[in-house]
Amino acid sequence: MNIIIVGCGKVGQNLAEQLNEEGNNITVIDQDAGILKEVCGRYDLMGVMGNGATHSVQVEAGINDADLLIAVTGSDELNLLCCLIAKKAGHCQTIARVQDPVYNIEAPYLKGELGLAMVVNPELAAAEEIARILRFPSAIKIDTFAKGRVELLKFKLPEKSRLVGMSVKEVVTKLHCDVLVCTVERDDGAYIAKGDFVFAEKDIISIIATPKNANDFFKAIDCKTHSVKNVMVIGGNKMTEYLCEILQKHPIDIKVIEKDRNVCNHLSDIWGDVSVINGDASDKGTLLEEGLDSAGAFLALTSSDEENILLSLFAKSEFSGKLVTKIEKTYYDDVVKHLDFDSIIYPKNIASEMIIRYARAMKNTMGSNVETMYSVIKGKVEASEFIVGENSPINNIPLSQLKFKENILVAAIIRDGKAIIPRGYDVIKSGDAVVIVSEAIALRDITDVLK
Amino acid sequence: MNYRMIKNVIGWILLFEAGFFLIPMVTALVYAEKEIFSFGLSALICMAAASILIFVAKPKSKTLYSREGFVIVSLSWIFLSLFGALPFVFSNTIPNYVDALFETVSGFSTTGASILPAVEHLPRSILMWRSFTHWVGGMGVLVFIMAFLPLGGGGNMHIMKAESTGASVSKLVPRIKTTALILYTIYLSLTLLQFILLLCGGMSVFESINTAFATAGTGGFGIKNDSMNSYSSYLQIVTAVFMLLFSINFSSYYLAIRGRFKNAFNAEVRGFIVIVVTAVALITLNIRGMFDSLFESFKHSLFTVASIISTSGFSTVDFDLWPELSKTVIVLIMFIGACAGSTGGGIKVSRMIILVKGAFKELSQMLHPKQVKKVTMDKRPVEHEVVRSVNAYIVCFVLIFVVSLVLISFDNKGLVTNFTAVTSMLNNIGPGLSEVGPTQNYASFSVFSKIVLIFDMLAGRLELFPMLLLFKPGTWKK
Numbered sequence: 001m002n003i004i005i006v007g008c009g010k011v012g013q014n015l016a017e018q019l020n021e022e023g024n025n026i027t028v029i030d031q032d033a034g035i036l037k038e039v040c041g042r043y044d045l046m047g048v049m050g051n052g053a054t055h056s057v058q059v060e061a062g063i064n065d066a067d068l069l070i071a072v073t074g075s076d077e078l079n080l081l082c083c084l085i086a087k088k089a090g091h092c093q094t095i096a097r098v099q100d101p102v103y104n105i106e107a108p109y110l111k112g113e114l115g116l117a118m119v120v121n122p123e124l125a126a127a128e129e130i131a132r133i134l135r136f137p138s139a140i141k142i143d144t145f146a147k148g149r150v151e152l153l154k155f156k157l158p159e160k161s162r163l164v165g166m167s168v169k170e171v172v173t174k175l176h177c178d179v180l181v182c183t184v185e186r187d188d189g190a191y192i193a194k195g196d197f198v199f200a201e202k203d204i205i206s207i208i209a210t211p212k213n214a215n216d217f218f219k220a221i222d223c224k225t226h227s228v229k230n231v232m233v234i235g236g237n238k239m240t241e242y243l244c245e246i247l248q249k250h251p252i253d254i255k256v257i258e259k260d261r262n263v264c265n266h267l268s269d270i271w272g273d274v275s276v277i278n279g280d281a282s283d284k285g286t287l288l289e290e291g292l293d294s295a296g297a298f299l300a301l302t303s304s305d306e307e308n309i310l311l312s313l314f315a316k317s318e319f320s321g322k323l324v325t326k327i328e329k330t331y332y333d334d335v336v337k338h339l340d341f342d343s344i345i346y347p348k349n350i351a352s353e354m355i356i357r358y359a360r361a362m363k364n365t366m367g368s369n370v371e372t373m374y375s376v377i378k379g380k381v382e383a384s385e386f387i388v389g390e391n392s393p394i395n396n397i398p399l400s401q402l403k404f405k406e407n408i409l410v411a412a413i414i415r416d417g418k419a420i421i422p423r424g425y426d427v428i429k430s431g432d433a434v435v436i437v438s439e440a441i442a443l444r445d446i447t448d449v450l451k
Numbered sequence: 452m453n454y455r456m457i458k459n460v461i462g463w464i465l466l467f468e469a470g471f472f473l474i475p476m477v478t479a480l481v482y483a484e485k486e487i488f489s490f491g492l493s494a495l496i497c498m499a500a501a502s503i504l505i506f507v508a509k510p511k512s513k514t515l516y517s518r519e520g521f522v523i524v525s526l527s528w529i530f531l532s533l534f535g536a537l538p539f540v541f542s543n544t545i546p547n548y549v550d551a552l553f554e555t556v557s558g559f560s561t562t563g564a565s566i567l568p569a570v571e572h573l574p575r576s577i578l579m580w581r582s583f584t585h586w587v588g589g590m591g592v593l594v595f596i597m598a599f600l601p602l603g604g605g606g607n608m609h610i611m612k613a614e615s616t617g618a619s620v621s622k623l624v625p626r627i628k629t630t631a632l633i634l635y636t637i638y639l640s641l642t643l644l645q646f647i648l649l650l651c652g653g654m655s656v657f658e659s660i661n662t663a664f665a666t667a668g669t670g671g672f673g674i675k676n677d678s679m680n681s682y683s684s685y686l687q688i689v690t691a692v693f694m695l696l697f698s699i700n701f702s703s704y705y706l707a708i709r710g711r712f713k714n715a716f717n718a719e720v721r722g723f724i725v726i727v728v729t730a731v732a733l734i735t736l737n738i739r740g741m742f743d744s745l746f747e748s749f750k751h752s753l754f755t756v757a758s759i760i761s762t763s764g765f766s767t768v769d770f771d772l773w774p775e776l777s778k779t780v781i782v783l784i785m786f787i788g789a790c791a792g793s794t795g796g797g798i799k800v801s802r803m804i805i806l807v808k809g810a811f812k813e814l815s816q817m818l819h820p821k822q823v824k825k826v827t828m829d830k831r832p833v834e835h836e837v838v839r840s841v842n843a844y845i846v847c848f849v850l851i852f853v854v855s856l857v858l859i860s861f862d863n864k865g866l867v868t869n870f871t872a873v874t875s876m877l878n879n880i881g882p883g884l885s886e887v888g889p890t891q892n893y894a895s896f897s898v899f900s901k902i903v904l905i906f907d908m909l910a911g912r913l914e915l916f917p918m919l920l921l922f923k924p925g926t927w928k929k
Contacts, residue, residue: 002625025624025625025626025629026625027625033834040608040622041517041608041609044607044608044625044626044627044628045625045626046621046622046624046625047621060714062624
C-alpha cells in the first residue's frame with residue numbers, strides 16, 4: 001500500500017516506522033529539512049520537503065498512486081486542509097489528527113461531508129482511557145473490545161495476593177472466575193502466558209474478561225474494585241477538558257491545578273462544577289493545601305514530560321492513591337519503566353495505534369476485518385478484534401482441533417452481544433467478533449492465526 | 452563501527468563478483484578460449500573469500516550508520532578491484548599485478564584508461580570482462596546488489612548516498628530496493644537500445660555488446676586499437692548520442708516516463724545541454740579547416756565533446772593534434788563532467804551550478820552585508836549543508852589533484868602530460884593530452900605513479916569523500 005504521511009513529529013515518525021515494517025511504501029512530507037534527513041536515514045522511506053497542504057507537494061509525494069494520506073502535523077487546520085486537497089487530487093482515503101475540542105464536536109460532519117475516512121483525536125482517546133482507569137484503579141491500563149462488552153485489563157500483582165504461587169490453569173478451577181490470562185511481563189521479558197505459568201509478586205498481568213467477571217476476579221484476588229472518588233489534575237489542557245467532560249457523568253470530584261490564569265478562567269467557564277485552582281503545582285505547599293494526601297488519584301497531565309515525572313515522583317511519596325502520568329516522548333519509556341508509576345498514558349502511541357489499526361483494515365481484502373487493535377506489550381504483543389466472515393475456514397470447528405500458530409491466543413468470542421471466554425470445545429461462527437492476542441505477528445486477517 | 456556487518460557486505464560483493472565472472476566465462480565458451488580457466492579460478496577464489504567473510508563471525512546487529520556506509524562503499528570497491536584483476540594475471544594478458552589492478556580499477560571506475568598499447572590481439576573473453584566492469588561500475592555495484600538482496604536495516608540509504616554521484620541524493624520511490632530496480636531497469640533498457648541500434652549499423656554482435664557496455668558505464672575501453680575511428684559515421688553518431696544520454700541524471704528519465712517533464716528537464720539538464728552545444732559549436736568552428744566537410748568536423752567535434760563530458764574517453768580522431776582552443780575547451784569540460792545521478796564522472800554540472808551561484812551570492816552579499824539570500828536551483832533553495840559540502844568537495848578535489856600531480860611528477864614527464872593525466876584519472880575520463888593522448892597509454896608510468904593514479908580513479912568514481920575517510924583515524928574507532 002502507498003501511504004503518505006504529512007508531518008514528521010513523534011506520531012508521524014512512529015507511524016512511518018511501524019507502517020514501513022508492515023511492508024507499506026511510505027512517503028513523508030515535512031517542512032523541516034533536518035527532521036526529514038534524519039528520518040530518511042533511519043527508515044527506508046522517501047521524504048518530500050514542503051507544505052503538505054499544497055497540491056504540488058502532494059503530487060511530488062505521489063498522491064496519484066497513494067492509497068492513504070495521514071495528516072498528523074501539529075495543526076488541526078493544516079491537517080484538515082491536507083486531507084481536503086488529497087481528496088481532490090488523488091483517489092486516496094484520508095486520516096486527519098484533530099485535537100481541538102471545538103472541532104471534536106464536528107467530527108461526524110468532517111467524516112460525513114468532507115469525506116474523511118477517520119478523525120483521530122489522541123487527546124480524547126487518552127482522556128477516555130484515563131476515565132476507564134479511574135473507575136477501576138487497580139488496573140494500569142484498560143482497553144475495550146466490542147463496544148465495552150469485553151475488556152483487556154493490565155494490572156500489577158500486589159504483594160500477598162492469593163494469586164501469587166498459583167498457576168494460570170488454576171485461575172478457573174480454584175478462583176472460579178471466568179477470565180483469561182493473556183500476557184505476563186517480568187524482569188526477564190514479556191510473553192503470552194501458558195497454562196503452567198506460575199504467578200509471582202510484581203508480575204504485570206493482562207487479562208481478558210467481561211467487566212462483571214473482571215470485577216469478581218479482582219475481588220477474589222484482594223484488589224480494590226471501587227472507583228476513585230476524587231481526583232487532582234495538574235495542568236489544564238485539551239486532555240483535561242475532555243476528561244472533565246467524561247467524568248462529569250460519573251460521581252467523581254475533579255480538582256484542576258493550573259498555573260495560567262486565562263486557562264483557569266476558560267476551564268471554569270465551561271465546567272462550572274469542576275473546582276479550578278490557579279496555582280503552581282510544583283510548589284509543595286499548594287498541593288498539600290489542596291489535599292493531595294486525601295486525593296483518590298493524582299493525574300500529572302501538564303505539557304511537560306519532565307514536570308509530569310517529577311510531580312508523580314513527589315505525589316508517590318506523599319499519598320497512596322492512584323497515580324496517572326502523561327508522557328509525550330515515547331523514548332522516555334525505558335526510564336519511566338523503572339520509576340514504578342501506576343499508569344502511564346502515551347497519547348502519541350494511542351494515536352498511532354488507532355491509525356495503524358485503520359491502515360491494516362484497509363489492506364484487508366478478505367471477509368473479516370480488524371475492528372479494534374491494541375498493543376498489549378509495546379512492539380511485542382497485540383490484541384486484535386475481528387468480525388468473522390461467512391466463509392472463513394475456522395468456522396464451526398472446535399478450537400482444540402484448529403491448528404493455530406505458536407503464540408496465538410483466542411481470547412474472547414462475542415456472539416449476539418454476549419461475551420464468551422473460549423475453552424477448547426468452543427467454536428467460532430460467522431458473524432462473531434473474535435479477540436485474538438498474538439505475539440510478534442501483525443494480524444491482518446482472522447485466517448492469519450492458522451499455521 | 453559495525454566491523455562485522457562491513458565484513459559481511461564485502462563478502463556479498465565478492466560473491467556477486469564471482470557471478471560477474473560468468474559473463475566472460477560464457478564468452479570464452481562461445482569462442483572456445485582457454486581463458487575460461489583463468490576466470491573459473493578467479494571465481495573460485497572469490498567464492499572462497501566470500502564464504503569466509505560471510506559465514507565466519509556473523510554480524511550481531513545489522514545497524515549501519517553514515518560512517519559504515521562510507522567505509523562499506525570504499526572497501527567494497529577496493530576489494531572488487533583487487534579480485535577483479537586476477538583473471539588478467541592468470542591469463543597472462545597483463546602479467547604484472549599492479550598493471551592488472553590499474554586496468555581493473557580503470558574498468559570499474561569507468562575511466563577507460565589502459566596500460567595496454569594494443570587490444571585487438573587480446574582474447575575476446577578478456578575484452579568482454581573489461582567492458583563488463585564498465586557496465587557494473589557505471590551504475591554502482593552496491594546499488595546493483597541492493598536491487599536484488601535485502602541488506603536489511605535502515606542503513607541502506609547511507610550506502611546508496613555514498614555510492615551515487617551528485618551533491619544530494621534522493622530516492623525515486625519510497626523503497627530503496629524499488630529505487631535500485633528502477634535505476635537498473637532504465638540502465639539496462641538504454642544499453643539494450645544502443646546494442647540494437649549498433650547491430651542495425653552493421654557492427655558484429657560481440658563488438659556491439661562491448662561498445663554498449665562501455666558506453667553505458669561511460670567507461671571507454673575500446674575493442675579496437677584506434678578506439679572508434681574505423682567505424683562508420685552512423686555508428687559513431689549513435690555512440691556519441693548514447694554517451695550524452697548516459698550522462699543525464701537517471702531520475703530525469705523516470706520523471707519523464709511518469710509524465711513530469713517539467714521536473715525532468717531541470718536546471719542541471721538544461722545547463723548540461725547548454726555546455727555541450729557551446730563546446731561542440733566552438734570546436735567545430737575551430738577545427739573546420741582540418742577536415743573535408745563541415746559535417747566531418749561537426750561529427751568529430753560532437754563525438755569528442757560527448758566522449759569527454761560524459762567522461763567516457765572513446766575517440767574517433769587524435770584530438771591531441773587539434774588547435775590550442777579546442778584542446779583548452781576539452782580540458783575544461785573534463786572538469787565539468789556529467790550530470791549528478793548519471794553513470795558519468797567529473798565534478799558534475801549541478802555542483803558547478805551551485806558553485807557559480809554561490810559565488811554570485813557572496814558577491815551580492817558584499818554589496819549588501821545584511822542581505823539574507825539562499826542559493827536556489829529549480830526555484831528551490833539549496834540547503835546550506837549542500838552548498839557547504841560542494842565547497843568542501845572542491846577543496847578536496849584541488850588537494851588530491853595537487854598532491855597527485857606532485858607525486859607523479861617524479862617520473863619526469865611533461866607538465867601537460869602530468870596535468871591531463873591526473874585530470875583524466877580524477878574525472879574518470881581516460882585519455883589526456885600529449886604522452887597520455889587518445890593514441891597513447893599509461894604503461895610508461897612507474898609503479899608508484901600507477902598506484903597514485905589508481906587511488907585517483909577510485910576517489911573520482913566514489914566522489915572523493917568515501918576514499919578520503921579511509922585515511923581519517925576517527926573512522927576506524929570503535
